[in-house]
Amino acid sequence: xxxxxxxxxxxxxxPDFVETKYVKDITNRTLSYIKAGFxxxxxxxxxxxxxxxxxxIASKIGRPVVMIHGDEEFTTSDLVGGEHGYRFKRxxxxxxxxxxxxxxxxxxxxxxxxxxxxxxxxFTLIYDEFTRSRPEANNILLSILQxxxxxxxxxxxxxxxxxxxxxxFTAIFTSNPExxxxxxxxxxxxxxxxxxLDVDHFDYETEVAITQAKSKLSKPHAEIIVNxxxxxxxxxxxxxxxxxxxxxxxAKTLKVQNIIPSxxxxxxxxxxxxQDILASETSRVGSKTxxxxxxxxxxxxxxxxxxxxxxxxxxDLSACRTRHxxxxxxxxxxx
Numbered sequence: 001x002x003x004x005x006x007x008x009x010x011x012x013x014x015p016d017f018v019e020t021k022y023v024k025d026i027t028n029r030t031l032s033y034i035k036a037g038f039x040x041x042x043x044x045x046x047x048x049x050x051x052x053x054x055x056x057i058a059s060k061i062g063r064p065v066v067m068i069h070g071d072e073e074f075t076t077s078d079l080v081g082g083e084h085g086y087r088f089k090r091x092x093x094x095x096x097x098x099x100x101x102x103x104x105x106x107x108x109x110x111x112x113x114x115x116x117x118x119x120x121x122x123f124t125l126i127y128d129e130f131t132r133s134r135p136e137a138n139n140i141l142l143s144i145l146q147x148x149x150x151x152x153x154x155x156x157x158x159x160x161x162x163x164x165x166x167x168x169f170t171a172i173f174t175s176n177p178e179x180x181x182x183x184x185x186x187x188x189x190x191x192x193x194x195x196x197l198d199v200d201h202f203d204y205e206t207e208v209a210i211t212q213a214k215s216k217l218s219k220p221h222a223e224i225i226v227n228x229x230x231x232x233x234x235x236x237x238x239x240x241x242x243x244x245x246x247x248x249x250x251a252k253t254l255k256v257q258n259i260i261p262s263x264x265x266x267x268x269x270x271x272x273x274x275q276d277i278l279a280s281e282t283s284r285v286g287s288k289t290x291x292x293x294x295x296x297x298x299x300x301x302x303x304x305x306x307x308x309x310x311x312x313x314x315x316d317l318s319a320c321r322t323r324h325x326x327x328x329x330x331x332x333x334x335x
Contacts (some may be wrong), residue, residue: 007114008123009065010228011058016213020206023053026197030057033195039145039171041191044199047243050174051128053199058124061170066118066125070132070175074184079115080153115140119150131175131183138190143191145171204230207244215251224305225250226263230276231301237293238282249277261306265326271302 021029030040030053040057042050058065068079093101118125130138144151150163173194176183202210204226212222233241253273254261261270264279275298279291 007066008068009282011055011062011065011106011124013059014052014056017052017056018206018209018213020203020209021167022203022206024054026199027057027060030197031060034061034170036173039194041173041175041194041196042199043175043177043196044243045201046176047245048199048201050199051126052173054126054128054174057172058126061091061124061265063168063170064123066114068114068124068125068127068130070127070129072134073134076137077113077153079113079137079140080150080279080318081112081116115144116150116163118171119144119163119165119169122166124170124172127171127173129175129183130173131178131186131333133184134185135187135190138155138187141171142187142189143194144169145190150212170230184243196270201233201241202244207247210243210244211247211251214248217251217255221254221261222247222251225254225274227305228298228301229278231304232278232282232294237290237297239284239290240282242278242282250274250309253277261265270306271299274302297308 033040034057042048042053055065071078091103093099093103110119115125117123140151143151144165148165148167150165152161152163171194175186178185180236201207207226207230208219208222211217211226212219215222229242229244229247229250232238250273253259254270257269257273259269259273275295277292278298282294283290319327
């Protein structure tokens with residue numbers, strides 16, 4: 001038998017999650033809307049942390065989490081539930097010794113899917129990229145969010161035709177802009193039932209903190225990477241603006257390859273790494289012309305950043321000299 005609780009996640013604080021002033025502001029606003037009884041919708045370009053924010057908010061709520069990822073092939077039954085397999089029943093009656101009575105019955109077995117589970121038990125629903133599902137599949141959400149009532153199919157069995165949504169039920173949605181490939185335009189009626197927060201790129205402080213936390217690089221090196229990515233973003237030369245994902249990719253690869261972003265000869269590896277990662281992130285597949293433009297911009301940005309920033313050897317050497325001087329000539333404390 002399929003256990004409906006196998007689809008439930010236990011919320012927990014995310015590892016290496018960074019809470020800057022920018023992130024705390026979004027968190028507090030979101031929790032206030034949820035406390036007032038409204039579903040929340042994070043909308044923004046890819047790579048702006050929408051899903052991560054949704055998971056973070058869910059961990060703050062503290063209720064079990066049910067997660068759904070939008071899909072073009074979804075129908076309403078993929079959200080609500082459907083008939084899976086059969087239940088076979090056989091009754092043998094030997095009340096009269098010389099008479100054998102056998103009664104057999106075989107019926108389809110109904111299994112609740114994730115949306116029904118969340119509504120029934122008051123769990124937190126995270127519907128990630130919900131606009132990738134066709135609008136008609138999401139129609140079931142209209143009555144859930146407004147009337148707190150869920151229509152149940154007749155085939156569900158002898159239970160009530162309606163399910164009253166548990167008061168603890170909370171819905172968090174995420175979506176990409178409508179111009180993205182594979183994204184459907186959401187129903188106005190559905191959009192009107194939720195509070196939409198447009199999530200943009202993080203501020204400088206947050207991007208540096210996230211890059212540093214995810215890669216364990218030093219802050220000066222994280223700042224070099226973020227400056228390059230933000231410079232490319234502001235150049236206007238990209239089909240798609242680079243995001244924090246580009247920063248994390250570069251930083252993690254630097255850490256693994258043990259490459260230092262400096263003015264030494266090894267910095268050529270850093271340049272090629274930045275060009276590979278940022279050109280692929282900001283251009284469509286096969287768009288070689290745009291990739292060439294991006295690589296030229298990245299080259300200029302790398303040269304600019306490495307030209308004005310000390311190498312790690314210089315930073316470490318300067319720190320060692322300072323510690324050595326302080327150890328050799330300690331300051332005398334006043335009597």
